[in-house]
Amino acid sequence: MKLANQVTLITGAASGIGKAQALLFAREGAHIIASDIQSQALEETVLEIKSAGGEVIGIPADIRKEEDVKNLYVQSLKEYGKINILCNTAGVFDNLIPITETDLSLLRSILSVNIEGTFLVTKYVLQSMLAQKHGIIVNMASDAGLIGGGGGTAYTMSKHAIIGFTKQINAELGHQGIRANAIAPGLIQTPMIQAFISNEDSPIVKAFQKIPAQRFGHTDDIAMASIFLASDDSRYLYGQVLSVDGGLLSTLRF
Ligand SMILES: NC(=O)c1ccc[n+]([C@@H]2O[C@H](COP(=O)([O-])OP(=O)(O)OC[C@H]3O[C@@H](n4cnc5c(N)ncnc54)[C@H](O)[C@@H]3O)[C@@H](O)[C@H]2O)c1
Structure with a gap:
């Protein structure tokens, strides 16, 4: 077992990638x-x-709300006394809406979850990690955090920010025992992109047809990469972004 007795907090664990992480980490x-x-x-x-046969507790929280995040942190420590690993996986998509159709309220609704929520959870969990001088963070970015056009404006901005945040954590706290990396999933079959997968004319389906792996990603593909980043197998990796995308970003095919 790669993560024996490692207390792992996973946000977004009710669905898709976060759920797969919870099941596989357990x-x-x-x-x-x-x-x-x-x-x-x-x-x-x-x-x-x-x-x-796994060990788990469930604690509902809206990561946009500081009181929820504080409660999540306090309850977690009450139950386990420490947090070794944090997977910041909760996130929302902007349905590829371009800047011309993005107003402030849409922008804020995406950034409040993807950036502010991730920031808040991390800030609380770091208290425990810094006290124990050890902690591993796996942030969920996206290929949309590495290029333009992988999402709409708000989502793309938010995922670029997650990558910057990941690097900043290492710059500030790497020498205090904290190690953070990010995963950039490509097109993973989850409720988040289901509507686009079902529509033959959507740009997501067109992009998928050019993927070297010739299939959408499974949630387990991301969960397995997360286990690598959360375990000692990746102990010399700091501030990296791992694209787990079936080759989507590695190729330019016309
Ligand atoms: N599916 C993909 O193709 C894909 C690609 C790249 C990146 N991602 C990223 O992976 C992560 C997981 O996405 P998914 O595809 O599993 O989607 P999903 O919709 O299946 O899961 C997202 C989860 O986040 C939760 N969530 C949303 N807002 C929340 C909030 N305010 N507080 C707490 N939880 C909240 C949802 O309830 C849901 O359970 C996201 O960060 C997403 O941006 C997904």
């Missing part, structure tokens, strides 16, 4: 604190992990 021996704004679906994640 299988690797991690003690999971699963969190999400959707409390009912979160309970299903918790039940699935328990029925597979």
Whole structure:
């Protein structure tokens, strides 16, 4: 087991990539604190992990709200006394809306989850990590954080910010035992992009047809890469962005 007894807080654990991380991390021996704004679906994640013999608690939280995040942190410490690994996975998509159709309220609704929420959770969890002089952070960026056109304006801005945030954590706190890396998923089959996958004319389907791997990503593809970044296997990796995208960004095919 790569993560035996590692207390791991995962946001966005009710669905898609976060749920897959929770299930796979538990299988690797991690003690999971699963969190999400959707409390009912979160309970299903918790039940699935328990029925597979894993160790888990579920704590609902809206990461946009500081009181929720504080409660998540306090309850986590009450239960386990420490947090070794943080997976910042909760996020929202902007449905590829371009700048000409993006108003401030849409921009804020995306940034408040993807940037402010990630910032808040990290800030709280770092208290415990810094006290123990050890902590690993896996941030969920996107290929849209590395190029233009991978999302709409708000989403693309937010995911570029996540990559900057990841590097900044290492610059400020790497020497205090904190190690942060990011994953940039490509096109992963989750509820987030389901509507686009179902529409043959969508730019996402067109991009997919050119992927070397010739398939959409599975949530497990991202969860397995997360285990690598959360485990000692990646102990010399700091501030890196791992594209897990079936080759989407590595090729230019006309
Ligand atoms: N699916 C993809 O193709 C893809 C590609 C690149 C990056 N990502 C990123 O991966 C992460 C997970 O996305 P997914 O595809 O699994 O989507 P998803 O919609 O299946 O899961 C996202 C989860 O985040 C939760 N969430 C949303 N707002 C929240 C809030 N305010 N507080 C707490 N939880 C909240 C949702 O309830 C949901 O369970 C996101 O950060 C997303 O941007 C996904």
